[in-house]
Amino acid sequence: MADNEIEVAIVGAGAAGIGAARRLRDAGISVLLIEARPRLGGRAFTVDGGSGMPIDLGCGWLHSADRNPWSEIAKAQGRTIDRTPPPWARATTPTGSPSPDQASFHEAILDFREQVAAFPQDGPDRAASSLLEPGARWNRLLDAVSTYYSGAELDRISIRDLMRYGDTGVNWRVVEGYGTVVAAHAAGVPARLGCAVRAIDHAGQRVELQTDEGTIRAERAIVTVPSDLIAREAIRFNPALPEKVEAAAGLPLGLADKLFLSLAGGEAFEADSRLWGRMDRVDTGAYHIRPFGRPQIEAYFGGDLAAELEKGGEAAFFDFAAGELAETFGKDFASRIGPIGMHPWKADPYARGSYSYALPGRADCRAKLAEPVDDRLFFAGEACSRNDFSTAHGAYLTGLDAAERIIALHRPKPRK
């Protein structure tokens, strides 16, 4: 595609970039997706887990599935939607910890959520850890859940941001993989893969994107890279955009890493059940046993624990998981499990983490990051979403919003 033919260049081919690109292309506007990785999808990433079982190393759950646009896209692609409620939303046969403990912790989570919902709309924001009753029994596990949910411990999380998150409570999965659906949605859209954008010059008539493969010029650009990369100025803007760097710095990427394990002789476990590694510490894994009824365990690690384990690679994750599982099921259990796959999202130079959270007092950074600059530079991606941040559907909706704004600019003005 010749430079002078590109109306909109889109930096990043994740859920936001692909969503924007499809909408613009369908409106007859010429687009080019520019993606640093050699693949589409970004943090939506399905790989072959062996025996024909796709596994999602990034997003897996269609959160708010009853209003999630990816649900309809997946159906239109002919995918199989699994509507089994997630293990965190139903009582499963207690595995590991005794049932009264699980019920008591469930109460504590509901209580915490009620406190978040009741937080005053106006007035100063605070860290979510301030909602914990000092010394209460489940504080550590509540903190562990925060590392799965937000990718960080509660003392770093804004209550105001948490309370803005919209969740219909309906969670589905796609058997073929969420990442498969996101990547396939880019079919037919021109894309340049393996082409990192290093700088964006928006001073002249056309926006100039300096990439590893030369300069690409377009009328407008949509930037969808993760917020951490904007905060680190991995892409330099000319003129500089200090307000964007500042907004992105308020929205760091939390960390959550999944390790998939094969499980031999797992039939005794209820399908889609869950086990906490420990219920009395923050540094613990959540183990989803027999996801989709498969002979696997999907282990989830977040926050500081995941960051520490990444230093030792997959072997460190496996050793940690094997140790925790052996505490519950006995030391022979290790011989029944083996690593299938994982992706270290913090070490990934094109992500630097898993999903964004807002620091206390910084919830409004999401709207600031999303504001267009001179109707020529647009920003999208999960961190720009006020109510669906940290999700693939939130990312998609911000991409769609940027596309709609551009379509409105392209419409012929009504004659006087």
Ligand SMILES: Cc1cc2nc3c(=O)[nH]c(=O)nc-3n(C[C@H](O)[C@H](O)[C@H](O)COP(=O)(O)OP(=O)(O)OC[C@H]3O[C@@H](n4cnc5c(N)ncnc54)[C@H](O)[C@@H]3O)c2cc1C
């Ligand atoms: C372990 C894990 C579990 C998750 N679970 C869920 C879940 O169950 N449900 C859910 O909804 N969400 C989940 N998420 C979050 C979800 O995956 C993300 O919110 C969403 O995919 C982000 O989409 P995006 O388009 O905003 O960003 P990205 O997918 O990160 O897309 C941005 C793209 O920009 C590219 N890029 C970066 N730098 C450059 C550059 N300089 N030049 C060109 N391209 C560049 C990147 O390679 C990437 O492809 C999970 C994420 C992780 C990591």
